[in-house]
Structure formats: structure tokens, C-alpha cells
Amino acid sequence: MAVRVTRFPENPLITPEQVTPSEPGWQVVGTFNPGATLHHGEVVLLVRVAERPRAGNPEEVVAPVLDVTSDPPRVRPRSFRRDDPEVVVIDPRWFSYQGQVYLTSISHLRLARSRDGRHFTIDTGPTFSAGTWYESFGVEDPRIAEIEGRYVVTYTSVSEHGIATSLATTKDLRAFERRGIIFAPENRDVSVLPEKVGGNYFCHHRAVARHIGGFDMWAADSPDLVHWGRHRRLMSPRAGTWEAGRIGGGSVPFRTPRGWLTIYHGADQSNRYCLGALLCDGDDPGRVIARSAEPLLAPEAPYEVSGFLGNVVFTCGTVVQGDELTIYYGAADQYVCGAVVSVEDVLESLA
Amino acid sequence: MAVRVTRFPENPLITPEQVTPSEPGWQVVGTFNPGATLHHGEVVLLVRVAERPRAGNPEEVVAPVLDVTSDPPRVRPRSFRRDDPEVVVIDPRWFSYQGQVYLTSISHLRLARSRDGRHFTIDTGPTFSAGTWYESFGVEDPRIAEIEGRYVVTYTSVSEHGIATSLATTKDLRAFERRGIIFAPENRDVSVLPEKVGGNYFCHHRAVARHIGGFDMWAADSPDLVHWGRHRRLMSPRAGTWEAGRIGGGSVPFRTPRGWLTIYHGADQSNRYCLGALLCDGDDPGRVIARSAEPLLAPEAPYEVSGFLGNVVFTCGTVVQGDELTIYYGAADQYVCGAVVSVEDVLESLA
Numbered sequence: 001m002a003v004r005v006t007r008f009p010e011n012p013l014i015t016p017e018q019v020t021p022s023e024p025g026w027q028v029v030g031t032f033n034p035g036a037t038l039h040h041g042e043v044v045l046l047v048r049v050a051e052r053p054r055a056g057n058p059e060e061v062v063a064p065v066l067d068v069t070s071d072p073p074r075v076r077p078r079s080f081r082r083d084d085p086e087v088v089v090i091d092p093r094w095f096s097y098q099g100q101v102y103l104t105s106i107s108h109l110r111l112a113r114s115r116d117g118r119h120f121t122i123d124t125g126p127t128f129s130a131g132t133w134y135e136s137f138g139v140e141d142p143r144i145a146e147i148e149g150r151y152v153v154t155y156t157s158v159s160e161h162g163i164a165t166s167l168a169t170t171k172d173l174r175a176f177e178r179r180g181i182i183f184a185p186e187n188r189d190v191s192v193l194p195e196k197v198g199g200n201y202f203c204h205h206r207a208v209a210r211h212i213g214g215f216d217m218w219a220a221d222s223p224d225l226v227h228w229g230r231h232r233r234l235m236s237p238r239a240g241t242w243e244a245g246r247i248g249g250g251s252v253p254f255r256t257p258r259g260w261l262t263i264y265h266g267a268d269q270s271n272r273y274c275l276g277a278l279l280c281d282g283d284d285p286g287r288v289i290a291r292s293a294e295p296l297l298a299p300e301a302p303y304e305v306s307g308f309l310g311n312v313v314f315t316c317g318t319v320v321q322g323d324e325l326t327i328y329y330g331a332a333d334q335y336v337c338g339a340v341v342s343v344e345d346v347l348e349s350l351a
Numbered sequence: 352m353a354v355r356v357t358r359f360p361e362n363p364l365i366t367p368e369q370v371t372p373s374e375p376g377w378q379v380v381g382t383f384n385p386g387a388t389l390h391h392g393e394v395v396l397l398v399r400v401a402e403r404p405r406a407g408n409p410e411e412v413v414a415p416v417l418d419v420t421s422d423p424p425r426v427r428p429r430s431f432r433r434d435d436p437e438v439v440v441i442d443p444r445w446f447s448y449q450g451q452v453y454l455t456s457i458s459h460l461r462l463a464r465s466r467d468g469r470h471f472t473i474d475t476g477p478t479f480s481a482g483t484w485y486e487s488f489g490v491e492d493p494r495i496a497e498i499e500g501r502y503v504v505t506y507t508s509v510s511e512h513g514i515a516t517s518l519a520t521t522k523d524l525r526a527f528e529r530r531g532i533i534f535a536p537e538n539r540d541v542s543v544l545p546e547k548v549g550g551n552y553f554c555h556h557r558a559v560a561r562h563i564g565g566f567d568m569w570a571a572d573s574p575d576l577v578h579w580g581r582h583r584r585l586m587s588p589r590a591g592t593w594e595a596g597r598i599g600g601g602s603v604p605f606r607t608p609r610g611w612l613t614i615y616h617g618a619d620q621s622n623r624y625c626l627g628a629l630l631c632d633g634d635d636p637g638r639v640i641a642r643s644a645e646p647l648l649a650p651e652a653p654y655e656v657s658g659f660l661g662n663v664v665f666t667c668g669t670v671v672q673g674d675e676l677t678i679y680y681g682a683a684d685q686y687v688c689g690a691v692v693s694v695e696d697v698l699e700s701l702a
Contacts, residue, residue: 040628057494088596094562094563097650101562101563125649134583134584137563148396158563159563159564160558160563160564161560161563161564161567161584161587162558162563162564162567163560163563163564164582179581180580180582181579181580181581181582181583182580182582183535183582184534184538184558184569184571184582185558185559185560185564185567186537186558186559186560186561186562186563186564188537205535207513207535207536207537208536208537208560208561209512209513209514209536209537209539209559209561210513210559210560210561210564211430211445211452211537211538211559212445212488212511212512212514213452213510213511213512213513213514213536213539213612214509216513216536217513218535220535221578222578222580223574223575223578224578225581226572226580226581227572227573227574227575227579227581228578228579228580229513229531229532229533229573229577229578229579230532230577230578231529231531231534231535232485232534233485236512240389263382279432284654322648337534343580
């Protein structure tokens with residue numbers, strides 16, 4: 001039985017045009033992949049805002065890179081001639097020069113809040129920006145877990161040395177304390193569970209292998225949120241399905257009577273990104289009980305099919321209110337969208 | 352000034368011919384990359400022993416894989432026809448079938464001990480073997496740190512889902528307690544320091560990136576040896592040098608008056624593996640003070656230049672006695688060798 005997932009008629013909820021760039025002369029190219037939580041009765045999103053210098057010379061490709069040697073650190077564009085044989089354009093997101101990969105935009109996190117979960121007021125400046133050497137290519141794809149009275153935010157730190165996951169804590173989603181890199185490259189899509197299990201904190205993460213293996217999801221635990229260990233494989237892509245190419249954690253898992261439920265992403269061999277549901281054991285979130293045979297949400301709406309990177313729906317956060325699960329998601333690496341589904345229906349689809 | 356590193360005239364110290372295979376009908380193809388420590392006045396090595404079924408059908412490639420579903424777990428050979436278009440032979444160590452990488456041998460760890468550090472008595476059976484699903488392709492490249500009265504062994508766990516690093520503890524180097532995977536794929540070359548620094552345990556590890564970055568060494572700390580965090584990049588390969596292609600931790604670092612000293616490996620773009628020295632801050636082993644401009648040891652002896660994988664010297668362990676540093680190393684992925692150098696000379700070369 002297909003689960004009925006209802007897209008918000010207001011979609012896309014947030015578009016690049018609504019967001020003020022951090023610097024004059026820059027343009028916002030993407031507002032997507034928001035972390036989501038409830039805070040003082042409002043839905044609060046930390047939206048990934050990707051921006052770059054407004055298009056200049058069409059014969060150049062430009063990578064905005066944080067220069068941490070300047071005080072304060074500043075983003076400076078690095079330009080390369082497109083016709084330089086050392087330049088290889090990979091896709092709209094990245095290119096390489098002499099083998100070093102660069103991103104065509106740099107992302108920060110921007111707070112947006114809403115009483116109805118559909119109409120958002122967006123901050124006029126960045127909320128959390130790249131600030132360390134490990135973030136010189138930006139900060140991306142936050143997940144927000146509310147744990148013991150504070151918010152624990154995991155986010156991707158990207159630099160020339162790789163794609164890692166960092167952790168920060170905050171009481172108000174405005175002032176953040178950086179707690180360092182919790183997973184060295186290459187690792188992303190990390191979600192921390194909102195409560196301890198078996199005495200330790202718990203997370204799902206997505207390791208990337210190079211020589212053997214590929215894109216598997218793993219589980220790990222921690223005594224203090226900063227140090228992680230006892231890694232065990234959670235699940236792998238499944239050949240011949242919607243998630244044959246890669247998978248990765250999405251929203252922060254939440255408790256249901258049947259176990260920990262979360263929405264994750266899978267992509268097929270053509271990089272079509274869909275969303276599915278994953279149910280893990282309530283006492284051992286490192287054990288899979290069930291996962292979606294078919295996607296819950298596949299890119300079908302126009303704003304999902306075309307955009308900065310078409311055919312992508314990708315979630316970093318959901319909000320649960322009773323039986324109503326609101327999935328906030330990035331569409332086409334360009335827009336923030338929302339959809340709603342019944343938790344009961346999702347659980348039934350996994351039975 | 353070049354440092355004088357003296358190879359033992361007894362080299363190679365251990366060869367595959369001296370080692371009894373774990374099963375009749377098998378052959379040992381490599382004895383190499385030993386972890387090393389002192390124990391009850393003897394030098395004790397945990398030697399990586401790579402073995403495989405004795406060559407059968409020359410038209411086949413064979414991967415020995417641990418079947419954990421049998422009780423007890425058993426290694427079973429998986430055979431593929433060489434002329435199958437889905438089979439791609441990568442090098443003597445591995446091949447792929449339908450995109451899945453397999454190893455041509457499976458490794459276990461074997462204890463060898465010696466009073467003079469040059470003539471070894473080798474156990475007649477495996478000391479520590481693949482035993483979990485994460486080790487179905489074998490256990491490799493152990494590092495032995497003596498910490499607080501016990502030995503902490505980090506080793507590579509290889510399976511179809513990737514190359515990870517696990518940790519085990521032992522009092523006698525014979526009975527081991529597995530403590531799980533401390534670094535998810537892809538990560539290897541992990542050395543734990545023999546004492547806490549700043550209240551926490553400390554290690555060097557080598558992350559492997561896929562989309563951005565490459566083969567960097569990282570540092571991390573831990574409250575309990577099992578959970579690791581606060582990752583920071585230690586150092587990267589250096590273009591145009593002996594270590595342009597990749598680097599990775601080697602022996603367990605030891606304290607000197609000038610800081611933590613360790614022998615690590617670097618490979619150039621042609622995969623010629625050499626050994627160099629790395630000096631890190633005594634109070635912060637995550638900060639590099641100096642590293643070798645030129646290799647301390649490069650593959651030059653016949654047993655280093657040719658063998659299972661020629662042009663490779665690779666260390667997992669050293670023994671320090673006064674000013675004398677004995678480097679045990681794998682040569683050509685086939686032999687255990689030894690060489691000696693003055694700690695003072697190494698430090699001077701880094702000044």
C-alpha cells in the first residue's frame with residue numbers, strides 16, 4: 001500500500017529569492033536541506049543557504065572559499081578559467097582544478113521560523129557560518145536534536161581536506177558552541193537520537209568508503225556526544241531498487257510504539273534522490289526492523305524535478321505533532337519544501 | 352644529513368616459508384607488517400600472516416572469505432573465472448567482481464617472540480583471527496600500545512563493507528577482548544599513544560576521502576579508548592616528494608625530550624612505500640613539529656624491491672631501548688624485516 005504523503009500547497013516554502021545574501025554583490029543559489037525543530041511553539045528551521053559571487057566572467061568557474069588567515073575570516077572567490085585543461089567541471093555543485101575539488105557555492109545556516117509551519121520569517125543574515133579551517137568550503141545539511149534541554153546540531157564541515165561532520169550545541173538556535181569534528185572524512189548525514197539508549201547517546205551516520213564498500217549507514221554510540229565508537233553497520237544500498245546507489249540518514253529519529261522511526265534518503269544509479277522510512281529497534285537503534293520498499297516521496301513536483309540539481313528530494317528534519325509528521329525537505333538543491341504524512345500510515349507501510 | 356639506518360643482516364627475519372598455514376591445503380603468501388612490543392623481556396611481534404588456498408585452477412581467481420553464518424565461523428574460498436568480463440584484477444592483492452572488491456588472501460595475526468630481537472620463534476597457529484562479520488576479509492596491520500599495564504591493539508578489520516579499524520585489549524598478547532570498531536570505513540593505520548595527554552587517550556589515524564580530499568593523517572582523543580572524537584587533521588601528503596601519494600601512521604609514538612616521535616609511511620605517485628619520522632608536540636600530539644624531508648628507509652634491499660608487492664617498506668611497530676630504535680617492518684608485503692637507528696640521530700635529522 002502506497003502511503004499518502006501530502007505536499008504543502010504553499011511549496012516551495014522558501015526560495016533563494018526570499019533570502020538576503022550575506023554580502024553585497026553575492027547571490028543566493030540555494031535554500032534547502034533544513035534542519036527542523038519546535039522551539040517556543042514555533043517551527044524553527046536552520047536552512048542551508050548556498051551562495052556565490054554574482055556571475056561575473058562567463059569564461060570562469062569560481063569557488064568561494066573561507067580564508068581563515070584573515071581576521072576576521074572572510075570568504076574570497078577563487079577563479080579558474082573554464083578552458084584551462086586542468087579544470088574539470090563535475091556537475092553544477094563542484095569542479096576540480098589540478099585534481100583538487102572545489103564547490104561552486106559556499107553554504108551557511110540561516111534561521112527561519114513559523115507559527116503554522118508553512119509561512120516562514122527568514123533572518124536577514126547568517127545564523128551559523130563557516131568559521132574554521134575545516135569549514136572553508138562551508139557548513140551544510142544540519143540536523144537538530146533536542147536533548148536534555150538543549151539543541152544538538154550536527155552539520156557537514158567541508159574543506160579541501162574532505163567532508164566531515166561536526167557537532168555544535170545551542171540553547172536558543174542562535175548562539176552556538178562548536179564541539180569539534182565528530183566524524184573525520186568522509187562522513188555526513190549524521191543524526192543524533194533525542195535521548196540516550198542503554199546509557200549512551202546514539203547516532204546514525206553515513207560513512208563513505210573508497211577502496212572497498214560504498215555508501216552504507218552506520219550506527220555508533222557516545223558517552224558525551226563528542227566521542228563516538230562501537231560502530232556497526234546499519235544498512236546498505238539495495239541493488240535494483242530506488243536506493244541502489246547510495247543511502248544516508250535524514251531526519252532525527254523519533255520514538256514510536258514500534259521503535260525509532262526516521263525519514264532517510266536513497267538515490268538510484270541515476271542520482272535520483274527519494275525519501276523513505278526506516279524503523280529501528282526501540283532498545284537498539286543499531287538494528288533495522290524495516291525500511292520502505294518503495295519511496296515515500298519521489299521527485300515529481302516541478303520544483304523537485306528541475307532546479308539547481310533536479311530530481312532531488314532530501315530531508316534533514318521533520319516535526320512530529322501527534323500522528324502528524326511534517327517532513328521538511330530540500331527540493332532540487334534549491335528550495336525548502338514541506339509535506340505531511342500520518343505516522344500511523346508510515347508504520348503500517350513498514351509492517 | 353641522511354640518517355644512518357642499519358638493516359639487520361639477518362633480514363628477512365620471518366618469511367612465509369617459516370609459518371605453518373592455519374589449514375591443511377593452504378599456503379602462506381605473506382608474513383609482514385608486524386605490531387611490536389616488549390613483553391617479559393622479549394620482543395613480541397604480532398605478525399600479519401596472509402594466506403590462501405594452495406593454487407588450484409589457474410583460470411580462476413579466489414577470495415578466501417570468513418563465513419560467520421557457520422558455527423564455528425569458517426573461511427571458505429570464493430572462486431571466479433578470470434575470463435568472466437565481470438572480473439577485474441586490480442593488483443596482486445585484490446580483484447573485483449561485479450564492482451564488489453575482494454582480497455586474494457585473508458590475514459590473521461600470529462605471535463612471534465625473540466630474546467635478541469632478530470631470531471624469532473613463531474607460534475604454530477593463529478593468535479588472533481578474523482572472527483566477526485566486519486572481519487570477513489581478514490584482520491591486518493596491528494599496532495600494540497602498552498597502556499596502564501595492558502596492551503591495546505588496534506588493527507584493520509576488512510569486509511565487503513569496507514576497511515575499518517577495531518580495538519582489542521589483552522594482558523598477555525594471547526587472549527584478546529574485542530572492543531569493537533573505533534573508526535568506521537574508510538580508516539586504517541591507527542596508533543594509540545601509550546599514555547593519556549591532557550586527561551584523554553590520544554591517537555593518530557588515517558582517514559580516506561572519496562569526493563574531496565585524499566589520504567590525510569588525523570588526530571583524535573578518547574575518554575575510554577572505545578569512543579573517539581575532536582578529530583583534527585595532523586598532516587597531508589606533500590606534492591613532489593617521496594610522500595606525494597599517501598601517508599599513514601606507522602608505529603606507536605613514543606616520548607622523547609623533544610616530543611612524540613613515530614615512524615610513519617609515505618608513498619609516492621608510483622606506490623613506492625617509504626618510511627619517515629614524525630615529531631609531534633609533547634603536550635599536543637595533534638600538532639606536527641617536524642617530519643622527514645627525505646625517507647629514513649626506502650625500498651632498496653632485494654627483499655624490499657621484489658616480492659608479493661615490490662617496492663614497499665611499511666611499519667606497524669618499533670621497539671625503543673635507550674637510544675636504540677628498532678624498526679620492525681614489512682618488506683614487499685611478504686617478509687618481516689628489522690632495522691636499527693639512533694633516536695638521537697632521528698631527532699637531529701628533524702631539527
